[in-house]
Amino acid sequence: MPEIRVPFRGGGFRPEARRGTGIAVFLLLLFLIEWGTRTGWISNLTLPRPSDVAATLGDLARSGALWTHLLPSLSRLAVGSVLGISAGVGVGVLIGLFSYIRAGLVPLVAAIFPIPKIALLPLFVIWFGIDEGSKYALIALGTFTPTVVATYGAVDNVDRGLIRMGQSFGLGWWSIVRKIVLPGALPGILSGLRVSLAIGIILLVAAEMLGAEHGIGAYILQAGALYDLERLFAGVVILSCLGVLTSWAIGKIEKRLLVWRG
Amino acid sequence: MELAVRGLTHRYGDMVVLDDVSLHIPAGEILCVVGPSGCGKSTLLRMLGGLEQPDWGEVLQGGTPPEGCLNPLTYVFQDFALLPWRSVAGNISLVLEDHHLPGDRVRAIIEDVLARTRLSDFHDALPRQLSGGMKQRVAIARALAVNPAVMLLDEPLSALDAQTRELLMEDLVALWERQPFTGVYVTHNLAEAVRLGHRIAVLSRRPGRVREVIEVPGALSERQAGDAGLEAIQAHLWALMRDEAMAADQELLDA
Ligand SMILES: Nc1ncnc2c1ncn2[C@@H]1O[C@H](COP(=O)(O)OP(=O)(O)OP(=O)(O)O)[C@@H](O)[C@H]1O
Numbered sequence: 385m386p387e388i389r390v391p392f393r394g395g396g397f398r399p400e401a402r403r404g405t406g407i408a409v410f411l412l413l414l415f416l417i418e419w420g421t422r423t424g425w426i427s428n429l430t431l432p433r434p435s436d437v438a439a440t441l442g443d444l445a446r447s448g449a450l451w452t453h454l455l456p457s458l459s460r461l462a463v464g465s466v467l468g469i470s471a472g473v474g475v476g477v478l479i480g481l482f483s484y485i486r487a488g489l490v491p492l493v494a495a496i497f498p499i500p501k502i503a504l505l506p507l508f509v510i511w512f513g514i515d516e517g518s519k520y521a522l523i524a525l526g527t528f529t530p531t532v533v534a535t536y537g538a539v540d541n542v543d544r545g546l547i548r549m550g551q552s553f554g555l556g557w558w559s560i561v562r563k564i565v566l567p568g569a570l571p572g573i574l575s576g577l578r579v580s581l582a583i584g585i586i587l588l589v590a591a592e593m594l595g596a597e598h599g600i601g602a603y604i605l606q607a608g609a610l611y612d613l614e615r616l617f618a619g620v621v622i623l624s625c626l627g628v629l630t631s632w633a634i635g636k637i638e639k640r641l642l643v644w645r646g
Numbered sequence: 647m648e649l650a651v652r653g654l655t656h657r658y659g660d661m662v663v664l665d666d667v668s669l670h671i672p673a674g675e676i677l678c679v680v681g682p683s684g685c686g687k688s689t690l691l692r693m694l695g696g697l698e699q700p701d702w703g704e705v706l707q708g709g710t711p712p713e714g715c716l717n718p719l720t721y722v723f724q725d726f727a728l729l730p731w732r733s734v735a736g737n738i739s740l741v742l743e744d745h746h747l748p749g750d751r752v753r754a755i756i757e758d759v760l761a762r763t764r765l766s767d768f769h770d771a772l773p774r775q776l777s778g779g780m781k782q783r784v785a786i787a788r789a790l791a792v793n794p795a796v797m798l799l800d801e802p803l804s805a806l807d808a809q810t811r812e813l814l815m816e817d818l819v820a821l822w823e824r825q826p827f828t829g830v831y832v833t834h835n836l837a838e839a840v841r842l843g844h845r846i847a848v849l850s851r852r853p854g855r856v857r858e859v860i861e862v863p864g865a866l867s868e869r870q871a872g873d874a875g876l877e878a879i880q881a882h883l884w885a886l887m888r889d890e891a892m893a894a895d896q897e898l899l900d901a
């Protein structure tokens with residue numbers, strides 16, 4: 385009789401949801417910093433005490449200043465990224481479908497992508513005015529390029545067999561695009577949105593630092609100028625929350641729209 | 647409807663895939679096409695349904711499609727080609743939506759084809775929830791929904807296990823008995839060819855030429871697995887194909 389049990393070699397390579405792990409890492413880090421700053425192991429010129437930052441955030445919320453900064457930022461992010469993302473998806477789909485548009489625009493997008501958009505802010509100020517217009521344009525352009533790249537990649541990856549099937553049943557061009565190409569490209573487009581929105585947040589802050597009375601970026605800039613680390617970090621925490629929130633929202637949308645992937 | 651292929655020749659780059667292929671598929675008959683791997687069977691089928699253009703030669707159609715036919719030349723694909731984001735019913739309604747039929751008519755067609763393929767209980771299931779055999783039945787149901795004049799099937803059963811294949815073969819025969827369609831059935835499997843074909847065209851290895859067209863006697867519904875007459879035809883087919891298949895197997899694709 386054989387007696388050695390066959391060793392298990394499978395498993396792994398398949399990250400699963402582990403509830404609470406992210407929060408635990410976060411809390412551990414905060415706890416370490418709090419402990420370090422209290423014992424003097426971290427000087428309070430290097431890092432502010434997390435509890436002080438929390439208190440500052442509390443003050444900010446109570447005084448209502450939080451909203452005077454957060455609301456303009458949110459509306460800039462929303463308007464700019466909606467413009468940029470919808471144009472990006474549209475252009476990306478066109479690049480994915482038409483040879484001439486692809487040949488003409490892909491090099492252009494590749495040329496625009498690596499430009500630090502913030503360098504163009506002065507130009508945008510001239511074109512779109514010093515107020516909201518230039519900020520919208522900056523965020524729109526910043527979210528546009530990564531969305532285009534993600535979208536046409538996603539369209540390229542749509543199973544050609546499904547498109548042939550559509551043609552073989554005599555579906556019209558528009559039907560094929562709407563019912564086969566777009567849903568097939570949706571997973572890729574949504575994962576591209578994560579990147580685009582993160583870039584949108586970065587540009588939002590940069591634009592607000594360069595010229596805005598209110599907004600998270602302006603708030604952080606003022607705090608930095610005064611070397612007020614608590615307020616600076618309070619602003620950074622708000623930005624991080626914004627990042628986590630957008631990522632979470634996209635995760636929800638994916639769950640909702642992509643049930644078919646199982 | 648009937649189909650005729652005249653002098654079809656096609657090359658990909660320098661490689662001749664089909665060489666002067668001529669065939670006739672009379673109305674209401676199923677022609678099986680067998681041949682070694684890579685001899686151009688799928689290419690031939692794509693040309694039959696107008697999905698690809700031949701370099702030379704032509705594909706002709708004759709006769710009028712039946713009443714209520716929405717898509718005369720209809721495919722059933724080897725990999726099913728179901729939209730994973732649509733339910734079973736959604737996949738079928740996909741091919742009806744462009745025809746602007748009234749809603750209750752669409753629902754009636756879907757119910758009818760699902761019943762004919764014994765899928766009524768899976769109306770709202772997603773493709774990923776179905777087994778391979780059920781997916782192919784959905785694809786067949788979708789093809790039936792447009793009431794085709796000609797069915798073009800590219801190895802529809804080759805992704806399935808032997809038992810499922812047997813069941814689906816019976817389904818296909820039953821569907822044909824109920825309403826005889828013109829069919830072109832590409833397969834590797836000689837047993838399938840002798841069960842489902844009124845005639846069988848044997849292609850040579852690449853470049854694909856028609857080596858022989860064999861008549862299979864007897865009604866489809868009376869053919870059984872293990873029937874002596876069919877076995878004899880199958881043996882004859884295998885003798886024809888054996889050397890070709892061996893030679894094809896030795897060839898480098900890019901040579
Ligand atoms: N779009 C294409 N471009 C270039 N070569 C192709 C293309 N489609 C098929 N071929 C080549 O043409 C030859 C015939 O292909 P085809 O798919 O028609 O063969 P087949 O008889 O269906 O093979 P199999 O039995 O493996 O399905 C193969 O060598 C294949 O590599």
Ligand SMILES: [Mg+2]
Nearest residue numbers: 687688689800
């Ligand atoms: Mg093939």
